[in-house]
Amino acid sequence: MTSANGKRQIPRIGVYVCHCGSNIAGTVDVEEVAKWAKERLGEQGVVVAKEYKFMCSSLGQELIAEDIRKERLDRVVVAACSPHLHEKTFRGAAARAGLNPYLCEMTSIREQVSWVHTDKILATEKAKALISGTVARVREHSPLESITVPINETTLVVGGGIAGIQAALEIANTGHPVYLVEREPSIGGHMAQFDKTFPTLDCAACILTPRMSEAGSHPGIHLLTWSEVEQVEGYVGNFTVSVRKKARYVNTELCTGCGICWQKCPKNVLDDKFEVGLGYRKAIYTPFEQAVPRFPVIDRETCTYFEKGTCKACEKFCPTGAIALEQQDELVSFQVGNIVLATGYDLFDARRVPQYGYGRLPNVFTSLEFERMCNAAGPTNGDIVLRDGKTVPKTVGIIHCVGSRDRNYNNYCSAICCMQSLKFAHLVKERTGAEVYNFYIDLRTTAKDYDEFYQRVLEEGTLFVRGRVAEIIDGAQLPGGDERMVIQVEDTLAGCQRHIPVDMVVLSAALEPRADAGEVAKQFGISCSSNGWFTERHPKLDPVATMTEGIFIAGCATGPRDIPNTVAQGSATAARVVSYIAQAELALEPIRASVAEATCSGCRICNGLCPFNAIVFHEDRMVTEIMTALCQGCGTCVAACPAGAITCTGFSNDQVIAQIEGMMAVAFQPEPV
Amino acid sequence: MSGEFEPLIIGFTCNWCSYRAADMAGTARFKYPPNIRLLRLMCSGRLDPTFVLKAFREGADGVLITGCHPGECHYIEQNYKALRRVLLLKRLLGSMGLNPERVKLVWASAAEGGRLAREISSFVEHVRALGPLGWPQRAMANGRYAAREEIEEVPA
Ligand SMILES: Cc1cc2nc3c(=O)[nH]c(=O)nc-3n(C[C@H](O)[C@H](O)[C@H](O)COP(=O)(O)OP(=O)(O)OC[C@H]3O[C@@H](n4cnc5c(N)ncnc54)[C@H](O)[C@@H]3O)c2cc1C
Ligand code: SF4
Ligand code: SF4
Numbered sequence: 001m002t003s004a005n006g007k008r009q010i011p012r013i014g015v016y017v018c019h020c021g022s023n024i025a026g027t028v029d030v031e032e033v034a035k036w037a038k039e040r041l042g043e044q045g046v047v048v049a050k051e052y053k054f055m056c057s058s059l060g061q062e063l064i065a066e067d068i069r070k071e072r073l074d075r076v077v078v079a080a081c082s083p084h085l086h087e088k089t090f091r092g093a094a095a096r097a098g099l100n101p102y103l104c105e106m107t108s109i110r111e112q113v114s115w116v117h118t119d120k121i122l123a124t125e126k127a128k129a130l131i132s133g134t135v136a137r138v139r140e141h142s143p144l145e146s147i148t149v150p151i152n153e154t155t156l157v158v159g160g161g162i163a164g165i166q167a168a169l170e171i172a173n174t175g176h177p178v179y180l181v182e183r184e185p186s187i188g189g190h191m192a193q194f195d196k197t198f199p200t201l202d203c204a205a206c207i208l209t210p211r212m213s214e215a216g217s218h219p220g221i222h223l224l225t226w227s228e229v230e231q232v233e234g235y236v237g238n239f240t241v242s243v244r245k246k247a248r249y250v251n252t253e254l255c256t257g258c259g260i261c262w263q264k265c266p267k268n269v270l271d272d273k274f275e276v277g278l279g280y281r282k283a284i285y286t287p288f289e290q291a292v293p294r295f296p297v298i299d300r301e302t303c304t305y306f307e308k309g310t311c312k313a314c315e316k317f318c319p320t321g322a323i324a325l326e327q328q329d330e331l332v333s334f335q336v337g338n339i340v341l342a343t344g345y346d347l348f349d350a351r352r353v354p355q356y357g358y359g360r361l362p363n364v365f366t367s368l369e370f371e372r373m374c375n376a377a378g379p380t381n382g383d384i385v386l387r388d389g390k391t392v393p394k395t396v397g398i399i400h401c402v403g404s405r406d407r408n409y410n411n412y413c414s415a416i417c418c419m420q421s422l423k424f425a426h427l428v429k430e431r432t433g434a435e436v437y438n439f440y441i442d443l444r445t446t447a448k449d450y451d452e453f454y455q456r457v458l459e460e461g462t463l464f465v466r467g468r469v470a471e472i473i474d475g476a477q478l479p480g481g482d483e484r485m486v487i488q489v490e491d492t493l494a495g496c497q498r499h500i501p502v503d504m505v506v507l508s509a510a511l512e513p514r515a516d517a518g519e520v521a522k523q524f525g526i527s528c529s530s531n532g533w534f535t536e537r538h539p540k541l542d543p544v545a546t547m548t549e550g551i552f553i554a555g556c557a558t559g560p561r562d563i564p565n566t567v568a569q570g571s572a573t574a575a576r577v578v579s580y581i582a583q584a585e586l587a588l589e590p591i592r593a594s595v596a597e598a599t600c601s602g603c604r605i606c607n608g609l610c611p612f613n614a615i616v617f618h619e620d621r622m623v624t625e626i627m628t629a630l631c632q633g634c635g636t637c638v639a640a641c642p643a644g645a646i647t648c649t650g651f652s653n654d655q656v657i658a659q660i661e662g663m664m665a666v667a668f669q670p671e672p673v
Numbered sequence: 674m675s676g677e678f679e680p681l682i683i684g685f686t687c688n689w690c691s692y693r694a695a696d697m698a699g700t701a702r703f704k705y706p707p708n709i710r711l712l713r714l715m716c717s718g719r720l721d722p723t724f725v726l727k728a729f730r731e732g733a734d735g736v737l738i739t740g741c742h743p744g745e746c747h748y749i750e751q752n753y754k755a756l757r758r759v760l761l762l763k764r765l766l767g768s769m770g771l772n773p774e775r776v777k778l779v780w781a782s783a784a785e786g787g788r789l790a791r792e793i794s795s796f797v798e799h800v801r802a803l804g805p806l807g808w809p810q811r812a813m814a815n816g817r818y819a820a821r822e823e824i825e826e827v828p829a
Contacts, residue, residue, distance in 0.1 A: 111699025635719030
């Protein structure tokens with residue numbers, strides 16, 4: 001560090017070593033480390049070195065603050081847990097004591113030392129080395145001011161399931177505009193497909209449709225259905241988004257949603273999306289009766305006009321002349337300050353478990369098929385019947401955890417299938433009186449009123465068999481068998497093999513990340529966990545934010561969850577977004593690169609390296625400049641500049657080199673005395 | 674403690690993936706040898722090859738460079754730039770007479786604490802087998818051709 005008159009000043013550094021109860025102190029000799037730091041790093045400017053039980057506690061923070069004031073510390077090093085947990089805490093404490101927060105650094109002697117090593121002597125030496133490196137590094141620090149960016153008050157919500165609807169409504173209700181982008185012709189998501197919802201058995205449509213129409217008619221919500229985000233640029237506060245509005249071939253200005261077109265359309269198409277292959281729709285259609293918006297779309301792939309050039313029945317009959325067969329995709333672009341991703345889940349493809357016979361045995365159904373079947377507006381008008389469309393089953397087997405909790409498919413628990421299976425058992429009992437078997441591994445009914453629902457289903461007489469079903473056998477193939485299927489399972493409570501004949505099987509399939517979740521994550525600059533769900537900034541303390549400022553996540557896009565939880569997350573993202581908007585501007589980490597113009601040779605080596613287009617070249621002066629607001633601080637250009645003209649706050653060459661020297665100044669094990 | 678050679682390794686981690694993988698290794702109590710000291714950069718793209726040489730110059734026997742998996746970089750694609758630099762650096766090390774195997778690039782996502790711990794453990798063993806580099810001592814003894822080590826017999 002250098003003073004105003006260019007003379008090198010000796011810094012006054014305080015080192016604080018945390019015990020973290022016994023988490024650190026159990027493996028690292030914290031007293032020894034503090035003593036060593038005071039004695040051996042004195043030359044480096046360490047004037048205070050202390051250890052304390054819990055540095056992050058208010059007393060611990062006060063200890064640091066007091067030393068900053070009394071000992072006139074101008075640098076602080078906290079050796080404790082990971083900076084990802086408590087950097088903010090300690091920087092805040094430093095700031096309250098009047099020190100520039102960026103002059104306070106942490107080093108992780110818990111995650112990187114005491115929790116991963118066992119030998120106390122070696123762990124202690126490593127802790128010293130890390131502290132020595134951080135002290136050397138912090139000496140090179142200079143005070144930084146955080147950068148502020150203005151927050152555009154408009155928000156983009158991607159995905160119009162219940163999570164996205166909730167987020168959009170909550171934000172729009174505060175008076176800030178929202179774009180809600182949904183790739184299907186209507187909003188609603190999976191919930192629109194259901195009949196009843198556990199545990200209260202409310203009718204899904206009755207609770208969802210009011211929300212959908214509210215979102216559809218809200219003056220603050222700009223609904224873009226049958227649309228997909230094509231490009232995202234920029235950063236928190238100021239993203240530029242372009243959205244492809246796929247051609248509907250319907251002029252939405254003129255369409256009243258009267259439905260004459262789809263009554264008149266002669267082309268029947270198997271609906272493998274909304275009706276999951278159980279029902280039919282027309283080539284011009286809305287996915288369901290209560291669709292929002294009411295406007296239909298023409299499916300180009302199946303429409304006779306697009307195939308053969310003739311038909312135009314819809315055009316002939318439309319009373320308002322709204323059919324627009326010449327329509328093209330349209331690109332719209334707009335600016336938003338924050339983005340909520342609520343893209344939901346895909347259902348596990350049950351064909352991947354061949355021994356369960358889905359797709360081969362006609363009376364094996366998936367959970368979504370069963371939902372559609374139960375739905376009064378569905379393909380069977382709510383009748384629970386076999387694939388022939390008329391026979392009512394006398395025995396039904398419901399199999400839990402299909403594709404979940406199974407190392408061949410997904411290790412995780414899909415969270416909702418136990419309750420969904422219990423709901424199905426109830427519906428079968430209520431509507432057919434059939435005998436119902438539930439095959440489960442464990443019953444997980446942990447949320448409010450869930451276990452009560454389980455008790456109710458038990459009392460209704462549903463039978464429970466604990467064990468993973470080995471196979472569903474085609475009865476016709478068995479000697480003396482009939483058209484019924486036979487479920488083969490090891491009953492792990494009774495300790496025996498069972499062969500249970502059933503008429504119908506329902507597979508409670510896993511919830512999986514969307515097939516394109518990886519691409520969407522990449523598009524928005526966020527990450528996915530190893531299972532493929534969007535990763536939260538912190539799984540416990542920041543569950544709806546992501547590592548990328550201004551991008552929030554809600555609902556099943558973050559992992560399997562039920563509707564109450566999904567809705568809570570939708571509201572949570574809204575609260576986060578509105579809080580950013582209310583702050584009007586946001587302080588960002590000041591870790592940024594900049595070019596010393598006098599040193600830049602104009603070689604342009606750095607020019608192509610920045611993915612955020614932060615690097616611009618001035619032809620007139622033949623020098624490069626970095627746009628601070630666009631720079632994200634990765635430091636790639638810094639490492640590339642042959643002239644050493646680019647530097648990066650927080651991670652300058654001097655800072656990194658000093659840290660290497662400091663770390664290497666401590667031997668692997670203590671010198672023998 | 675035995676007189677066995679204990680390598681010292683500097684590990685460069687990316688703030689978003691591998692540093693968090695190290696956090697996760699800690700939280701999950703995955704063990705690895707204490708021979709590695711991790712230094713945080715914002716991105717593997719920040720890795721100036723000079724940092725690696727500096728680590729050797731200060732007495733490191735190996736350098737581990739870690740970053741997000743290809744396609745998962747927090748800064749979109751900067752880990753590819755790191756990859757290019759590391760490949761080039763390894764050739765340079767070879768021509769300087771340093772065993773390029775003393776440098777290793779590993780991808781580890783924030784969820785891969787276990788993988789990071791395993792990679793560290795195996796790299797420590799690998800460098801142990803390569804033996805001490807001792808660049809500072811060589812610099813003292815040999816002057817100009819300081820770093821040259823016998824790399825004919827590279828253990829597998
Ligand atoms: C068979 C079954 C029964 C269930 N029953 C119940 C129940 O009774 N009670 C209960 O609490 N929970 C139940 N659940 C769980 C429930 O489905 C979820 O909690 C809820 O639907 C999640 O809502 P979501 O908005 O996160 O996702 P989704 O409903 O999947 O909505 C996501 C929306 O985003 C859209 N989208 C996706 N990608 C993009 C993109 N790139 N661009 C634009 N739009 C996109 C989709 O088209 C969709 O409209 C059940 C689940 C299943 C499988
Ligand atoms: S690499 Fe360095 S010298 Fe070359 S243009 Fe960029 S800043 Fe200027
Ligand atoms: S540090 Fe990274 S983000 Fe910033 S200008 Fe350089 S390459 Fe771009």
